[in-house]
Amino acid sequence: MKNYTSLQSIQADLHAGYITCRQLVEFYLQNIAEKNTQLNAFLKVFDQEALAKADEIDQKIKTGNAGKLAGMVIGIKDLLCYKDHTSTAGSKILDGFESQFNATAVQRVIDADAIIIGSQNCDEFGMGSTNENSAYGACLNAVGTNRVAGGSSGGSAVAVQADMCLASLGTDTGGSVRMPAGFCGLVGLKPTYTRVSRWGLIAYASSFDCIGPITKSVEDAAILLEIIAGKDEQDSTVSRLEVPQYSAFDTTHKTLKIGYLKEAVESAGLQPEVREATWAKLEALKAAGHVVEAVEFPLIKYFLPTYYILTTAEASSNLSRFDGVKYGHRSNQATDLMSMYKKSRAEGFGKEVKRRIMLGTFVLSASYYDAYYTKAQKVRRLIKDYTDQLLSEYDFLVCPTTPTTAYKIGEKTSDPIQMYLGDLFTVQANVVGLPAISIPNGVDNDGMPIGFQIMGGAFQEKALLSFAKSLY
């Protein structure tokens, strides 16, 4: 099987009759069979369904009425609801739970004739940056199996990286699509907040959560966004703005004004190869005639505290529904209602999730609400206003996706703050609700991939994707 990196080339070969969807699915299933036990990217594999769907799509291609995603074999992060399939959110508390409806994003890719091959491992409820917080085991980086995949959409990234599927739908609350994409040498896109409906996305932090594609090419990210984006009756917050044709890239050459975050790019904490690769990229942009300038963002040191106060607060409330009453895990040690609640939740949730629920409960509690929660909301506004201001002057803001390449397994698990610091460059986009994409930018001396992140203005994904396409 050819090494396909884009749907376009697959569709060309499908239409030419060189390959069939069935062959594609068989190819991916073969890779899953060989590598998934070790890499642990997929939690569930829908082999029979995928093959059946493949046959169906092959028919449709013959009769000429196949959808836009025909030929795309896709995996979905286990935070996305897929009707009549289990959705664990990477947690024991939802062990065995079957969703009873499709997430809108999932429905849309199904309607476009994509083939869903399985549900993917992730950090529990999206809380984590390495996929080590999954209740179903860590996910390993295929490039270096002693390294983490990144998180929380680790499984979604490794699946694409190891050719277990062409693309994945992941979710990004603080960098969870972009960071694993960066660690795994892939393209990861976080759209503008509210660009894609959150109906069917198991909520972590409602005002931060986004669904985004992880792909091998910028084109595929664009096509997927085009399919999943847009208004949806079931999500009150979703944007009702028209969805442009993202896959029609704007190739007109313009001189762009690009700002790079000084505090990020010149940070002492950057791994040397990451620094070099980033500078190289900036130099190349200058050489191409763009204006490339350092921008200062004094508030950068407040990104993470702001993010963690607000996301833990929202999460502590979103996760209250997991109480052992209507679905999910119920402790068999319970003697009365109170112990049923407390034991079920203590047994069902992992350590990091419990820590964040405790933090969130604390910051929302009456005596501390203003000191933490309201304060964080105010700082969020400051960060957003400043970022919007920068993006009115610059076309894009860039920086490395992460300060380092993928950590070794277990390297960051002892100290939560060390873990959180890895999100520094990615959280900004979630704090301010803007779109950002990570594209591969070389590898380090061990061959571990380096990511380059580009952030654009609200609902400017077309410009963002077009620019990313020109670079990768």
Add this chain to the structure above:
Amino acid sequence: MKIDKEALQKIAHLARLEMPASTEDEMMGSLNSVLTWMEELNEVDTADIKPLTHMSLEVNALREDKVIPNISREQGLKNAPKQDGEYFRVPKVIE
């Protein structure tokens, strides 16, 4: 802000998380260090800044008042840890 064991158990109770004594120190330690780190926000001058309460630009997302039948009772009870075909069951609520 320092959380002591009493505060820890109060929060755990609000969050309905069992926090056995053996887990208290670790949780307290990590909570306190994260809270200290979060307190850096106090360095930021936010006088006269309005809290950002809604991230979506949309307003007035309303639904027509129409009944759309959804899942059956059987489906609704399907995922339940304990049910009797009609009701969800929980250990008795003591009033």
Add this chain to the structure above:
Amino acid sequence: MNQEIRNKYEVVIGLEVHAQLQTESKIFAADSASFGAAPNTHISPITLGHPGTLPKLNRKAVEYAIKMGFAAGSKISEYQYFDRKNYFYPDLPKGYQITQDKTPICIGGGVKVKLSTGEKVVRFHHIHLEEDAGKSLHAEGLSDSLIDYNRAGTPLIEMVTEPEIKSSEEAAQFMTEVRKLVRYLHICDGNMEEGSLRCDVNISVMPVGSKVFGTKVEIKNMNSIRFIQKAIDYEVVRQIEAVEAGVKIIQETRNFDPSTGRTSGMREKESMNDYRYFPEPDLVPLHISEELLIQVKTQMPALPWELFEKFTKTYGLPDYDAGVLTDSREVAEYFDATCQFTKNYKAASNWIMGTIKSYLNDNHLEIEQLTITPEKLAQLINLVDEGKVSTSTASQQIFPVMVTDTSASPLQIAEAKNLIQQSNTDTLQSLIDEVLAANPAKVKEYKNGKKGLLGMFMGDIMKKSKGSADPKVTTALLQKTLDSL
């Protein structure tokens, strides 16, 4: 309780009234909001709080809440958003209730109540929208509680009064008025037994003239106006006795037991719950436009006091009649409609309060189900006024037929059954002359004092007229004729 002691204290009561809005679907989900279905049949993933679900606000719930605000004279908030109230209970599927904590939809306003001492306006602090919880049933002998989510997500308005209700009478009158109002507006059926309308009572006592409120006690989920009154009466005595004895009132939630008429503290000490309110991120704000306000305004029905005013001033009815007729919107509208076809407003009132009310009660019907249209009722009233039939004939012979035969007019029915009275004085005079001429001896006896013979003459005249002689007119004419002889 010794009246002297009682008079040393004033009672401070605030009510939080919950009214279920009678929308078709729930406030944030499209499952049915109707009452009485088999357990857990009005559900959806949203209602069950499944992961991945999101709420979407029901437009009608907003409109109904605005209607209540208009009726109460409240200010409708132009900018509103929703908050989460976080707590754990099996009947609360998400582990939080979506409510309006910071920006209630209506601010202020009030309801006028009639007391034995005069009229008073009980003011609202605010009215806000929120969702109802499911139901938990605790059956004897079971170690489990049973949870039914049919009610979870039903739209509610919570109407919070200022703490200025002073007695159980006031509280009862207030609830009566609120119930009438929500039924008038067609936003809630006001059925307290079924729980569509219920209230929490907050009550404390303090020495007369004190500026400091006493400790407040809450009695939750009262669903009967009578019980509200009893509970308050009991609490007033209990609290005053405690204060008199120097015993501290515990701030708590108490239960009312209808069988004993007493309140009691909940067994489990209710620790003050920290609800950790924060803005609901899954809903976007509401901006209430002028257009929406105007649209809802045009949908407002005439309100009870507006109709009372009209019935007393324009139709000249006594207060009592106007009060009875405006008790329900449907009756008031029926009466008003009848008055478009007859000028005898009092007769219309009498008919509706009398014959029609009895008929409806006997047959367990509401006035909306009455088969006699207001126009037809008016025709009947006019028929009586024209002297064509007597009132008793109308109610006992024509009305029953009208109920079943909806096509015929009262006149047609009367003619068909030969009920038309003769009130033409010439015709009657000749009948009278006939009868008197046939009984000269009796006439003489009458003239000599045997006034009772009037009845005999009337009997003969009625027979001669085959019962159609208008008794009133005939009697007067007969009397006149005899006097002139």
